[in-house]
Amino acid sequence: ISMVAKIFPVFIAGIFLSAILAAIMSTADSQLLVTASALTEDFYHNKIRKNASEKELMWVSRGCVMAVAIIAVLIATNQNSTILGLVSYAWGGFGSAFGPLVLCSLFWRRTNKQGAYAGIIVGGVVDLVWAQLSGGIFDLYEIVPGFVFGLLAIVVVSLLTPAPTKAVTDEFDSYRHCVE
Helix, strand or coil: CHHHHHHCCHHHHHHHHHHHHHHHHHHHHHHHHHHHHHHHHHHHHHHHCCCCCHHHHHHHHHHHHHHHHHHHHHHHCCCCCCHHHHHHHHHHHHHHHHHHHHHHHHHCCCCCHHHHHHHHHHHHHHHHHHHHCCCHHHHCCCHHHHHHHHHHHHHHHHHHCCCCCHHHHHHHHHHHHHHC
């Protein structure tokens, strides 16, 4: 944004800055709608009120949009946060919570539901806690320990709990043969 304002004349810079703003607004709009839709349909409609009317779901969706927008405004008003820092923090959390599970579910047929839950929880919690600590080993990017501990949790819990059913392992093997 600063480069555009410095290099181009005001009229051209305005066009480029409008394009940047349009991309930002489009992304923000999509994220708000996806979040509201997921919360309304997947959580509220499927878990809390299965027989909710369309009007009720619309109001719940609007409430979700408002709640997410308020949270976003609160995050944006923190003068110590940067977009890069927030994105880094978010990707660290996603990578720690879901990265080990994706790898294990693709390459290890012994992965089970309990191991998956344990990996998501442990990886996410380690990432959150690690990011709050500083100095020495805690200066390491939080995705590394989060990923390692999430992976260990999946392996340990999957080995300590019942193996997946034969139907699950047969399906795993059928996809494995398609790739080979």
